Amino acid sequence: MAENISILIKWSDLFNPESLQHFLLDMRNLDITNSIADNDFKQTSIEGLKSYSRSNLLNEIDLIPNEVVLKQNRAVQFSTSKRIELKLFPKVVEFVKNYCPYIYDFMQDQNIETVEVFIKISANYPNDLDVINIKINDYLNLKDWIQKDSIELTPFILAALIKNFYNQNQEPFGIKTSSALLRIKQYINHVISLFDKNINLLKEYIIDKNNDECLMNHLEFNFLDNMILKTNKFDLYEQNLDMKFLSYINRSNLREKLVNAETNSNIL
Amino acid sequence: MLQILSKTNLDITLFIGNDESIHKVTGLVLGLHKKGYRCEGSGATVSTFMTGGDGNSIEGLRVRFTKSSDSGYGRFSRSFFKRKITKDGATITLDISRGTKLRHKTSVSVRIVPSSEDKRTLSNIDIISRYSRHIKTSEAIVDIGDIISSADIDNDCFSNKSSEEDNNNSALLLDTVVTRVKDLETNYKYLYPFLCVQNLTKKQSLSAITLAEFNKFAKQTDIIEEVSMPTKCARQKFIELCDIFKSNTVLNKLKANNFEFRKDARNSLSVDLFGFELINEINFKHFKYFDHPGINFCADYLDKSKTFDIIEAKVSKEIITRI
Numbered sequence: 001m002a003e004n005i006s007i008l009i010k011w012s013d014l015f016n017p018e019s020l021q022h023f024l025l026d027m028r029n030l031d032i033t034n035s036i037a038d039n040d041f042k043q044t045s046i047e048g049l050k051s052y053s054r055s056n057l058l059n060e061i062d063l064i065p066n067e068v069v070l071k072q073n074r075a076v077q078f079s080t081s082k083r084i085e086l087k088l089f090p091k092v093v094e095f096v097k098n099y100c101p102y103i104y105d106f107m108q109d110q111n112i113e114t115v116e117v118f119i120k121i122s123a124n125y126p127n128d129l130d131v132i133n134i135k136i137n138d139y140l141n142l143k144d145w146i147q148k149d150s151i152e153l154t155p156f157i158l159a160a161l162i163k164n165f166y167n168q169n170q171e172p173f174g175i176k177t178s179s180a181l182l183r184i185k186q187y188i189n190h191v192i193s194l195f196d197k198n199i200n201l202l203k204e205y206i207i208d209k210n211n212d213e214c215l216m217n218h219l220e221f222n223f224l225d226n227m228i229l230k231t232n233k234f235d236l237y238e239q240n241l242d243m244k245f246l247s248y249i250n251r252s253n254l255r256e257k258l259v260n261a262e263t264n265s266n267i268l
Numbered sequence: 269m270l271q272i273l274s275k276t277n278l279d280i281t282l283f284i285g286n287d288e289s290i291h292k293v294t295g296l297v298l299g300l301h302k303k304g305y306r307c308e309g310s311g312a313t314v315s316t317f318m319t320g321g322d323g324n325s326i327e328g329l330r331v332r333f334t335k336s337s338d339s340g341y342g343r344f345s346r347s348f349f350k351r352k353i354t355k356d357g358a359t360i361t362l363d364i365s366r367g368t369k370l371r372h373k374t375s376v377s378v379r380i381v382p383s384s385e386d387k388r389t390l391s392n393i394d395i396i397s398r399y400s401r402h403i404k405t406s407e408a409i410v411d412i413g414d415i416i417s418s419a420d421i422d423n424d425c426f427s428n429k430s431s432e433e434d435n436n437n438s439a440l441l442l443d444t445v446v447t448r449v450k451d452l453e454t455n456y457k458y459l460y461p462f463l464c465v466q467n468l469t470k471k472q473s474l475s476a477i478t479l480a481e482f483n484k485f486a487k488q489t490d491i492i493e494e495v496s497m498p499t500k501c502a503r504q505k506f507i508e509l510c511d512i513f514k515s516n517t518v519l520n521k522l523k524a525n526n527f528e529f530r531k532d533a534r535n536s537l538s539v540d541l542f543g544f545e546l547i548n549e550i551n552f553k554h555f556k557y558f559d560h561p562g563i564n565f566c567a568d569y570l571d572k573s574k575t576f577d578i579i580e581a582k583v584s585k586e587i588i589t590r591i
Contacts, residue, residue, distance in 0.1 A: 102402055102558040109557070168553035232536050232548045236468050236560065239403055 003050040005030060011042045011064050015140065017133040020076065024125040024132075027074050035061045074124060078139040081118035081172055082146045084157060089149075091195040092158045099199070099241040103165045115160035116172035117153070119143060138177045152188050154195070155249060159223055162242045166229040176225055180213075183254050191249050207238050207247045214250050223250055269318065269326050270296070278335050280305060283318050285328035286353045290362050291450035294376060297349050297364045298442050301374065301426050305333035306347035306366065313350070347374075357383025360453075370420060376445055376479070377418035380456055382463075387412065395464050398496045399568075400559035405464070412463035413472050417452050419445050419479040448479040451486040458489045462544040465561045469538075470545045477543050484526060485542045491573050498568035503556070505576060506567035510537055510552050513583055518590035524582040525575050527566070541566055 007026055013019035030048040037044040044063050061070050069077045086093055086107075096103040106112065121139045123132050145153050160173030175181065184191055194202055207215070214221050214228070221229040221237070223246045229237065237243050248254075269285030270292070280300070284293055297307070307313070312332045317325045329351055336345040347366040352359065359381040366374040390410040396403050425438040463475060477485070485492075498506070513522065513529045514537040522529045528540040539547040539562070546562030549555075555563050570576045 102554075105557045106554070165557075166551075166554055168551070230550050232534075232550060233469055235408070235471075236403065239406070 005048055005050050007046045007048075009044050009046070009063065011044070011068075014063060014068050014076065014078075015136055017129055017136055020123060020136065021125075021127070021129055021132055024074070024076060024123065024127070027070060028125050032061065032070075037062050037065055039065070071122070075122040076124070077120060077122045078136075079118060079120040080143050080146065081116060083114045083116045084146070084149060084153070085114050086157065086161070087113070089151075089154055089157045091154055091192065092161065095158060095195045095245075096161065096242070103161060103242060106165050106168075107161075112161070112164065115157055115164060116170065117146060117156055117160055117175060118172045119146065119175050121177050135177065142175055151192070152185070155184060155188075155191050155245075156224075158195075158242070159226070159228075159246060162246065163223075163226050163228050165242075167227075174224065174226055178224060179252070180250050181224060183252070184249050187254055194245060194248065202241055202244045202248060205244050205248050207234075207244060209234055209238065212247050213252060214247050221246075269320055269328065271318065273330065279332055281330065281332045283316070283328055283330050284351065285318070285320075285326045286355075287326060288328075289450070290353075290360060290378060290453045291446050293351060293362060294364065294449045295442075295446040298374075298376070298421075298426075298446065300333050301347065301364075301366060302442070304335050304337055306336045306345050307331060307333050307349040307364075309348040310350070357385045359383075362449075366423065366426075372423050373420040374423055374426065375418060375420050376449065377416060378449060378452055378479075380415045380417075380452075382412055382415070382460070386457065386460065390460060390464060395461055396468075396561055398461070399465065399561035399564045401497070402559045403468070403561060408471075409464050409467050412460060412467065414474045415456060415459055415463070416474055416476045417456075417479050417482050418476075419448065421445060445479065448483050452479065452482050455482075455486045455489055458485070458492055459544075461492070461495075461565070462542065462546070465546050465565055466544050469548045469562055475544065481543055488526075488573065491569065494572055495565055495568045497559075498564050498571055502567045502571040502576070503564060505580075506563060506570065507552050507555055509580060509583060510539065510547070510549075510563070512587070513537060514552070516587045519587055522583060522586055524579055527579060529583070539566060541569065 005026075007023075007030075009019075009023055014023070029050055029052055030046070031051045032046055032048040034047040035044060046061070060072055062068075063070055063076065067078065067080055069079070071077050093107075096107065119139060119142045121135050121142075123135045127135070144150070156173060156175055163173050164170060190198070209215060209218055214223055215234060216222065218234050219231060220227060221231075221234065221243065228246065229243075231237065269283070270288055271283045273281040273283055275281070282296075284296075300307075312334070314330050315327070316330045317327055320326045331349070345366075346368055347364070348368055349364045350361065352361045354360075361379040363377045363379070364374065368375075387410045390412075391405055391407065394405045396405040396409055421441065425441050429435045429438065459475075459477070463472075466472060466475070510529075513519070514531060514535070520531045526542050528543075530538045530540075532538070534550070536548060536550045537552075538545055546565055547560065549560070552563075570579060
């Protein structure tokens with residue numbers, strides 16, 4: 001016989017790795033019948049039936065409205081989005097004005113003054129405590145970046161603008177945790193220096209079409225899981241500094257290249 | 269230099285200097301075919317030198333043509349003539365074969381390997397900058413492949429007809445082929461920009477164009493020479509035309525005024541001009557800002573040749589009549 005279960009989760013506990021791990025475990029075998037997110041007490045109550053057969057969840061439910069969702073696959077997804085003003089990132093505007101005039105023309109013509117970015121990070125059972133901890137920290141750090149319009153967002157604002165240009169739409173740019181993102185965060189000063197001080201590194205950089213980590217079968221250029229460009233032949237775009245920028249910062253050997261670049265500049 | 273070295277009732281041996289033009293040699297060989305002479309391929313030709321009237325040594329080809337008649341029952345005697353020369357750094361090979369590729373046809377083909385000097389020139393003048401402000405000419409772009417142009421002539425043209433009118437028609441057809449070879453010989457370099465733009469879309473080691481198509485192309489060289497950056501309006505108009513064709517659900521292929529529009533299963537659109545694929549794209553909207561050399565070329569060509577309206581009307585008509 002199925003057992004009635006009622007769970008009350010404080011919103012703050014969703015950002016505590018241990019509590020979140022327990023919550024994920026509890027949700028695993030629960031057929032949810034009702035849920036109420038209480039904005040006054042900052043908590044969500046969930047009612048359901050304990051079931052050891054495959055649990056059903058027809059729709060995803062809001063744990064924290066507009067931020068944390070329990071997905072159909074029982075993963076907890078943290079997400080936040082923000083429309084960011086380009087004028088807060090003058091390096092991005094200068095970069096496209098000087099090196100990607102077609103994007104600048106697009107901005108002027110379509111009166112593009114903002115881009116939208118969103119963060120989406122999921123934790124699910126059986127992620128271990130360390131993984132859950134990293135995911136929560138990544139989410140909170142990225143959320144902090146977005147809310148404070150941190151300068152560290154600069155490369156992603158450019159990426160969002162590039163995505164909007166090639167797709168000719170206003171779709172938001174997704175930032176997800178990945179090894180590429182962690183590398184970019186780790187070498188963020190070098191990455192930002194590519195906008196002006198180290199622009200020559202980009203000018204001289206050649207996209208290796210056969211091995212580029214952004215380029216799938218020469219046909220689709222992706223950056224942090226965002227589809228930037230779909231083409232039948234990439235040759236047309238390989239000279240574009242915007243493409244070179246994304247390809248350069250997405251490389252798994254970014255660190256090695258950085259050391260080489262610094263050595264060369266020291267020699268000079 | 270062209271010289272008859274020997275002549276009997278059965279054969280004729282000639283010296284054809286490398287300085288002789290391709291069309292003249294084509295005319296000579298087709299004329300000999302008409303008189304019943306055939307060349308038996310590499311066994312009948314040898315590279316050699318001859319001393320010209322001014323005492324200079326001229327490199328060329330000694331070739332023997334043997335008299336041979338077609339046997340009955342529709343069997344034609346075969347012939348194969350090949351001449352390879354280097355002219356202004358380009359290697360040009362003329363092949364005239366009868367009954368080898370197609371039994372009832374005589375095929376005339378000219379293959380041109382562009383010279384390294386020409387490729388360097390294309391690079392030095394930054395040929396792509398004529399059609400795009402955003403793409404620079406690279407080594408890969410000017411690495412253009414060979415050009416081959418050919419025509420097939422029915423073997424009946426070489427036989428003597430009962431009526432004078434038929435004989436005149438045959439002679440006219442052979443003259444047309446010779447004239448078209450001359451057109452190619454004189455104007456093939458006008459194809460270079462097409463080959464460079466094509467390299468950004470579909471790299472080809474060999475681009476084929478029939479002599480008849482080249483003839484149509486050669487008539488447009490004045491405009492092709494003028495083609496450069498289109499006006500904003502022309503470019504926008506052409507992009508809209510591409511978008512209309514791409515989003516239509518009733519027509520996959522359309523040929524009009526030397527253009528060919530094709531949609532494929534991946535929902536991409538390719539556009540050929542004079543048989544050269546200059547555009548093959550999935551999305552077009554961003555090309556309003558980013559200069560696609562192929563789109564700019566086609567848009568400006570349509571604008572300068574004043575054929576925009578014809579193409580637009582044809583696209584609209586073909587799509588509407590199928591809905």
